[in-house]
Amino acid sequence: MNVVLAQAYPSRIAAIEAIAVYPDTAGGDELRARAEAVSSAAQLFGSAAAARDWQAFGITLEILGLLADWSQAVHSAVIDADRFLRAGRLRYRSFAAAADHSAYGLALVATLATINDDLDVSVVPALRGAIAQLEMPIAIFGIEKRDRFGPFTAEDVAAKPEEIAVAFLEFMIDGKPADTVHSLSTGQVHDLDLTIRVSRWPEDAERLVIEPVSIEPPSTWDFPPFEFLKPDGPPPYVFQRQGRMALHASQGFNARPLEFRYAAEFQPQPKRDESIVLAGQRTLRLDGTDTSRHPLTGYGELDAKIIQLRERLRLEPQVSETDVRDLLRLLTPVANLMGQAVQDKRYPKPINEAMFQTDLQAFLRSNAAIGSELDVQGEVAGGKVDLSFRGIKIELKSEQSKRLLPDDCKKFAEQAASYAVGVGRRIALLCVLDCSPKTIAPFPVADGLTVIPVESGTSPVYIISCLFQGGLARPSDLSR
Numbered sequence: 001m002n003v004v005l006a007q008a009y010p011s012r013i014a015a016i017e018a019i020a021v022y023p024d025t026a027g028g029d030e031l032r033a034r035a036e037a038v039s040s041a042a043q044l045f046g047s048a049a050a051a052r053d054w055q056a057f058g059i060t061l062e063i064l065g066l067l068a069d070w071s072q073a074v075h076s077a078v079i080d081a082d083r084f085l086r087a088g089r090l091r092y093r094s095f096a097a098a099a100d101h102s103a104y105g106l107a108l109v110a111t112l113a114t115i116n117d118d119l120d121v122s123v124v125p126a127l128r129g130a131i132a133q134l135e136m137p138i139a140i141f142g143i144e145k146r147d148r149f150g151p152f153t154a155e156d157v158a159a160k161p162e163e164i165a166v167a168f169l170e171f172m173i174d175g176k177p178a179d180t181v182h183s184l185s186t187g188q189v190h191d192l193d194l195t196i197r198v199s200r201w202p203e204d205a206e207r208l209v210i211e212p213v214s215i216e217p218p219s220t221w222d223f224p225p226f227e228f229l230k231p232d233g234p235p236p237y238v239f240q241r242q243g244r245m246a247l248h249a250s251q252g253f254n255a256r257p258l259e260f261r262y263a264a265e266f267q268p269q270p271k272r273d274e275s276i277v278l279a280g281q282r283t284l285r286l287d288g289t290d291t292s293r294h295p296l297t298g299y300g301e302l303d304a305k306i307i308q309l310r311e312r313l314r315l316e317p318q319v320s321e322t323d324v325r326d327l328l329r330l331l332t333p334v335a336n337l338m339g340q341a342v343q344d345k346r347y348p349k350p351i352n353e354a355m356f357q358t359d360l361q362a363f364l365r366s367n368a369a370i371g372s373e374l375d376v377q378g379e380v381a382g383g384k385v386d387l388s389f390r391g392i393k394i395e396l397k398s399e400q401s402k403r404l405l406p407d408d409c410k411k412f413a414e415q416a417a418s419y420a421v422g423v424g425r426r427i428a429l430l431c432v433l434d435c436s437p438k439t440i441a442p443f444p445v446a447d448g449l450t451v452i453p454v455e456s457g458t459s460p461v462y463i464i465s466c467l468f469q470g471g472l473a474r475p476s477d478l479s480r
Contacts, residue, residue, distance in 0.1 A: 011037035012054075012136070014165065014199055014236065015061055020132035027072060028084075030167050031065035033277060037165070049102065053136055056105035059095050060131060063088050063112060067124050074121045076180045077308075079316045080453060080460055089115055107134050164275070165199040166208070166264045168282040169238075173245075181257050181285045181311040183304075184247055185292075192245040194226055194262075198237045205266035206230055214260045220249040223260060250290035254325050257285040257311070287311065296332050299339040301446040306331060309451060309464065318459060319426045326390045327427055327464065333367045334360075334431060334466055335449060341433075342442050347470025350400035350435045357386055357396050360431060364389075393419040393428045404434040405443070406450050409465040417454040417461040427462045435470030441478055442469045 015034040035058045042054030066088035073081030093116075096109045111130050114123065171178040172193035184190060198208065207230065212223040224243025231237045251258065261283045264276060291303040306328065313324045337360070340346050347356075364370050364387075375388040387394035395416040409432050420428035430452070448467035453460040 009041075010199070011041045012057070015057070016132050017197075017236065018167075019061075019064060019128040028065040028069035030169075031061050031068055033165065033167070035059070035061035035065065050137065052100060052102045053104045056095075056101065056108050057136065059091070060108045060112065063091050063095070063115070064128055064131065066091065067115070067127070071121050071124045072180075077312065078180060079312050079451070079462065085115075085119065092116070104134070104136050164202065164266075165197075165277045167197045167199075168262065168278070169195040169197055171284060178284060180315070181287050183287045183289070183307065186247045186250045186288045186290055189244050189246050191242060192224060193240065193242045195238070195240045196228075198228075198235065198239070200235045201230055201237065202266055202270035204271050205268065207267050209265050209267055210262050211265070212260050213263050214258070216258050216260070220247065221258070221260070222246045222248065226262075247286065247288045249288070250293065251288045253289055253294070253296065253328070255289075256314075257287050260284045260286070297336040297339060299336070299445065301444065302335045302339060302449065305446040305449045306335060309449070312451060313427065313462065316426070316462065319462065323392065323425060323427055326392050327429065329369055330364075330389045330392055330394070330429060331464060331466075333364060333370065334429070337363055338448060338466055338468055339445050341468045341470060342445050342472065345472050347433060347435045347468065348472070350437075350471060351398060351433070352400070353386075353396055353398040356398045356431075356433045356435075360396065361387060391423055391425060393423065393425070395419060395428065395430050397430070397432045399432065399434045399436055401436050403436055403438060403440075404432065404467060406448055406465065406467055409450070409467055410452055413452040413454050413463040413465065416463045417456070420461050420463075421456065426460075427464065430463050430465045431468065432465065433468045433470055437471045438469075438473045439478075440473070441475075442472055445469070 011034070015031075015038055018030055018034050038054055038061060039058035042051045042058060045051040045054060066084050070081060070084035070088065072078075073084055092112055096113075098105075101109060108131065111127070111134060114127060170193075172191070172195075173182055173184065174191050175193075194210065196210070201208075208228045210226040210228075212225065214221065214223075223245045226241045226243060228239045228241070231239075247258070263282075264278055266276070287307065289307055291300065291307070296303045296306055309331075310324065310328060313319050313327070314321070337346070351359075361374065361376065364374050365372075370389060373389055377386065386396040393416065395412065397412050409430060412430055412432060416428040416430045420426065448465075448469065450465045450467075452463040452465050454463055
């Protein structure tokens with residue numbers, strides 16, 4: 001038997017701290033790093049019964065990591081965010097089906113059971129807290145595993161270097177948490193706040209330096225390094241610093257986001273063989289598209305919505321970059337027409353779908369970026385699609401009798417999705433004209449531009465819905 005408590009227990013303390021003390025900042029990457037450390041600690045117990053407790057706790061942290069990814073994806077409006085929840089459920093079911101659970105393992109299974117219910121993302125922090133409060137039996141000794149050829153000796157196993165975890169807990173830009181892709185205006189100075197946690201400090205290191213690394217041209221950005229002096233007191237250590245950042249050049253509309261990563265280094269370098277593990281959000285992806293200098297539609301709110309939509313589609317691996325680019329080229333004039341429909345009352349009276357198509361077709365043909373590449377009435381999937389641009393199908397609808405809101409467009413999405421799948425695409429454009437007579441004020445134009453995921457049974461198809469507002473009342477009539 002070996003006394004292994006001092007070697008194993010720090011990994012549990014760090015894990016409990018991550019899920020209980022920092023429930024809103026410790027993300028999926030960090031929890032997976034904590035799970036790996038706990039699973040490694042389980043090996044120290046060898047064949048002792050306690051190994052099962054540690055293994056069960058490690059699997060639980062992996063599941064919580066997937067739930068953390070789900071929570072972040074939902075709050076960032078990432079496409080198909082529920083894929084993380086589905087993965088967490090599958091991992092849980094496999095875990096729950098195991099037959100050799102200890103009492104602690106059964107308690108973990110019971111606490112996690114809520115994942116199989118209609119789980120709301122707001123419950124995730126409470127679930128993490130409930131896991132942290134479960135009592136885990138304290139095991140002190142590990143029993144060496146022996147194989148059929150004899151016992152292991154100290155010479156048989158190479159000693160692992162001691163590990164130091166530097167966890168990036170949070171980046172804040174101008175007082176707000178950094179998004180998956182964060183929009184940042186160029187030519188201005190912005191605040192960048194960093195919060196990190198260090199699990200242990202090397203004895204001979206005087207400072208920890210956090211520096212930005214990027215393949216972007218050095219002349220286009222200026223990001224601050226961060227330096228932390230050796231602290232007093234026992235670990236772990238939590239540090240916060242603020243610096244200034246700037247992007248010096250805007251990027252083209254079709255360019256990918258700028259990417260920056262922060263690296264950590266102890267100075268002077270530790271003399272002992274100690275490895276540094278970096279975890280958490282240490283990468284910043286920034287969008288420097290400047291629509292104030294290079295407007296897309298002429299309507300600022302619509303420009304911002306199109307950029308947001310662009311980043312959502314780019315995160316979907318099954319939607320090609322070419323399709324995203326072609327969709328955006330088509331969407332820019334369509335969104336401009338949405339703005340005109342309200343500003344100039346372009347559709348004052350009810351018209352049918354054919355008349356709407358004639359107007360939209362003429363408008364798109366007049367755009368030099370589209371012109372002759374706009375096709376009309378093609379046969380797809382046993383039906384006729386209204387318009388098409390470089391394979392991106394455009395379905396048109398006209399509602400003449402009742403007022404529509406953006407969510408009402410979902411009932412037309414299945415038809416558009418069928419046309420997209422019929423030509424091997426994952427995206428299509430849906431243009432709905434609500435020209436019914438109105439007795440109330442219109443809603444903000446940008447709210448009419450939405451993404452509707454259509455589940456096909458295997459993977460989603462994304463319909464970009466554009467709701468045009470017609471039949472508008474005169475503003476003076478609304479005050480009578």
